[in-house]
Amino acid sequence: MEKMRLIIGNKNYSSWSLRPWLAMKVAGLDFDEEIIPLFEPNTKTKLLTYSPVGTVPVLMDGELTVSDSLAILEYIAEKYPEARLLPQNPSDRAKLRSICCEMHSGFFPMRGTLHMNMRKKIPLKIPVDVQANVDRIKNLWQTCRLENASKGPFLFGHFTIADAMYAPVVSRFKTYGIDLGDICEEYSRTILNLPEMQAWYQDALKETWIIKQAEIN
Numbered sequence: 001m002e003k004m005r006l007i008i009g010n011k012n013y014s015s016w017s018l019r020p021w022l023a024m025k026v027a028g029l030d031f032d033e034e035i036i037p038l039f040e041p042n043t044k045t046k047l048l049t050y051s052p053v054g055t056v057p058v059l060m061d062g063e064l065t066v067s068d069s070l071a072i073l074e075y076i077a078e079k080y081p082e083a084r085l086l087p088q089n090p091s092d093r094a095k096l097r098s099i100c101c102e103m104h105s106g107f108f109p110m111r112g113t114l115h116m117n118m119r120k121k122i123p124l125k126i127p128v129d130v131q132a133n134v135d136r137i138k139n140l141w142q143t144c145r146l147e148n149a150s151k152g153p154f155l156f157g158h159f160t161i162a163d164a165m166y167a168p169v170v171s172r173f174k175t176y177g178i179d180l181g182d183i184c185e186e187y188s189r190t191i192l193n194l195p196e197m198q199a200w201y202q203d204a205l206k207e208t209w210i211i212k213q214a215e216i217n
Helices: 015-025 043-048 069-079 091-107 110-115 128-150 161-175 180-193 195-206
Strands: 004-008 031-035 060-062 064-067
Touching: 004 015, 015 069, 015 161, 015 180, 060 069, 064 069, 064 161, 069 091, 069 161, 091 128, 091 161, 110 128, 128 180, 161 180, 180 195
Parallel strands: 004 031
Antiparallel strands: 004 060, 060 064
16 A cells, blocks of 8 residues: 655744644654755745645645645544544544644734744744733643643643644744743643654754744744
8 A cells, every 4th residue: 555645844944744744653654754845946836746735734645635734634633543633522622623723723923923943942032912822822731731631741631633733832932932831831841752753853953954034033
């Protein structure tokens, strides 16, 4: 059987690429990966050969092509239920989808200011609108952890697609030295200490591509 193939952007910068990659690795799925560096002269042309959307990530599974991080996460969660990437309880699944969609379609001030950049530690005075995003995420993490503390160290106890969706935020908070408080700091360490997250970091640190937009703060 042909292996799945995940098309991703630079590991140092591409938060959307990290999300499905991390979930697929934690789930133990066998797949090939291909990096297409972002913001290069031929980036869009290369991406359009895989998907009419022209963005990363793209998952290719046989004749099926799935674009968008959240769509890929939902697809693999359904295809591989044994990976337990979704909570078993319907109420928890609803809560999970709510916070995943909030990440997917919101937090624009934070995403536009705190660029993912794993190679750097960047001291930054946080603007008011970004701080509001940070506070909301901290509240969200704390609520999930308090509700599921007895089930395990992740947002819903065991690792789910929600943790994959927020893993790049953990990286951003590390880069910019965001004060998290005890509960959120513990959760952050749980994500950062995942062997799969460490592997992504190591690859990111080896990259030599520079995206100027993510280097200016």
